[in-house]
Amino acid sequence: MNASNPDLTYPFPEAPEFGTALEVAPGVYWLRMPLPMSLNHINLYLIEGNKGWTIVDTGIRGPETRDYWHTIFDTALGGKPVTQVLCTHMHPDHTGQAGFLTNHWHAPLLMSHGEYYQTRVMNVMMREGGNWQMSEYFERAGISQEFLQQLADTRSNFTPDEEDLPIPSSYIRLMDGDDVQIGGNTWKVIVGAGHSPEHVCLYCEKLNVILSGDQILPIITSNVSVHPTEPFGNPLKVWLDSHEKFKAALPDDVLVLPAHNEPFYGVQSRLQELIDHHEDRMLILEETCVEPQVAIDLLPLLFKRKLEGHSMFMGLGECVAHLHCLMSRRRIERTLQDNRYYYRSIDPTLTERATPGRHEEPDDAPIMI
Numbered sequence: 001m002n003a004s005n006p007d008l009t010y011p012f013p014e015a016p017e018f019g020t021a022l023e024v025a026p027g028v029y030w031l032r033m034p035l036p037m038s039l040n041h042i043n044l045y046l047i048e049g050n051k052g053w054t055i056v057d058t059g060i061r062g063p064e065t066r067d068y069w070h071t072i073f074d075t076a077l078g079g080k081p082v083t084q085v086l087c088t089h090m091h092p093d094h095t096g097q098a099g100f101l102t103n104h105w106h107a108p109l110l111m112s113h114g115e116y117y118q119t120r121v122m123n124v125m126m127r128e129g130g131n132w133q134m135s136e137y138f139e140r141a142g143i144s145q146e147f148l149q150q151l152a153d154t155r156s157n158f159t160p161d162e163e164d165l166p167i168p169s170s171y172i173r174l175m176d177g178d179d180v181q182i183g184g185n186t187w188k189v190i191v192g193a194g195h196s197p198e199h200v201c202l203y204c205e206k207l208n209v210i211l212s213g214d215q216i217l218p219i220i221t222s223n224v225s226v227h228p229t230e231p232f233g234n235p236l237k238v239w240l241d242s243h244e245k246f247k248a249a250l251p252d253d254v255l256v257l258p259a260h261n262e263p264f265y266g267v268q269s270r271l272q273e274l275i276d277h278h279e280d281r282m283l284i285l286e287e288t289c290v291e292p293q294v295a296i297d298l299l300p301l302l303f304k305r306k307l308e309g310h311s312m313f314m315g316l317g318e319c320v321a322h323l324h325c326l327m328s329r330r331r332i333e334r335t336l337q338d339n340r341y342y343y344r345s346i347d348p349t350l351t352e353r354a355t356p357g358r359h360e361e362p363d364d365a366p367i368m369i
């Protein structure tokens with residue numbers, strides 16, 4: 001996707017250094033913490049309350065981020081404690097330090113029901129090996145058993161360390177439409193889905209600010225994947241539905257505080273751009289599936305760079321998500337032959353509609369979270 005949408009503006013040219021905080025709205029501070037791989041960083045936020053601070057998202061596990069948190073405690077809190085920790089969603093860069101932070105401050109964890117329990121399950125699943133359901137899912141998408149074994153032999157960057165504190169054993173549940181009061185302001189919970197099951201965003205109408213997590217990002221695209229744990233899922237449908245929901249809920253001049261890249265204005269344009277992006281990808285797949293195709297062979301149409309290892313799996317999950325959305329719209333159908341799923345377009349006139357040059361590869365990559 002074009003990374004320079006001219007409708008988007010970025011009001012803060014200098015991002016805060018790791019271990020420092022930058023005020024981006026009255027009482028709302030932007031922090032960055034390091035991440036491995038090309039992701040580079042995650043944005044976290046502090047909201048000042050009357051009696052203490054609310055932390056929004058925590059950074060990844062491990063001593064490096066923990067040390068930066070100690071620096072923040074010493075320099076950015078003005079002598080006030082942290083009174084609550086909120087995680088927008090389950091992914092390890094958002095929840096990795098939740099155990100440490102809640103334990104250090106004896107502060108409660110606020111999450112949605114789906115994200116809290118998914119985090120607890122993920123912590124167990126990361127320690128598990130493969131299973132036949134996983135093998136079947138990948139084999140039917142066209143991945144060889146040899147490749148699966150190679151991948152099983154490598155450790156994920158997000159694999160937990162034994163010394164890390166786990167996700168807290170209790171939480172306060174956030175639901176769509178809830179109000180969270182912080183420092184005299186009301187923050188409305190708006191829940192999205194598709195990237196994760198029940199992603200919490202916080203919108204303050206008075207400040208005209210939304211903390212959007214990974215639900216709305218300005219440049220990179222959030223990963224929307226079918227996973228082996230839910231091989232018949234349709235996450236792209238709920239992702240697109242969520243974009244329509246946020247379009248209806250947000251004014252165009254809201255300041256978006258995302259979990260990656262920079263805070264920005266231009267939310268309506270960005271949401272529409274993302275909808276168009278996924279619709280375009282689906283059309284590319286539909287046109288290509290005039291001849292029956294296996295999912296793995298479709299990846300070069302969707303990703304410009306060569307995908308390897310875990311990023312290949314993320315890309316494959318995205319590809320299957322687009323195929324499942326097309327199936328739910330009855331635009332393609334699927335048959336099982338030799339333990340491979342073959343996807344074929346249903347519309348017999350499709351070859352006449354196909355636009356020359358449309359199959360140009362988009363220049364973005366999946367986000368590795």
Ligand SMILES: [Zn+2]
Binds near residue numbers: 089091195196214369
């Ligand atoms: Zn995420």
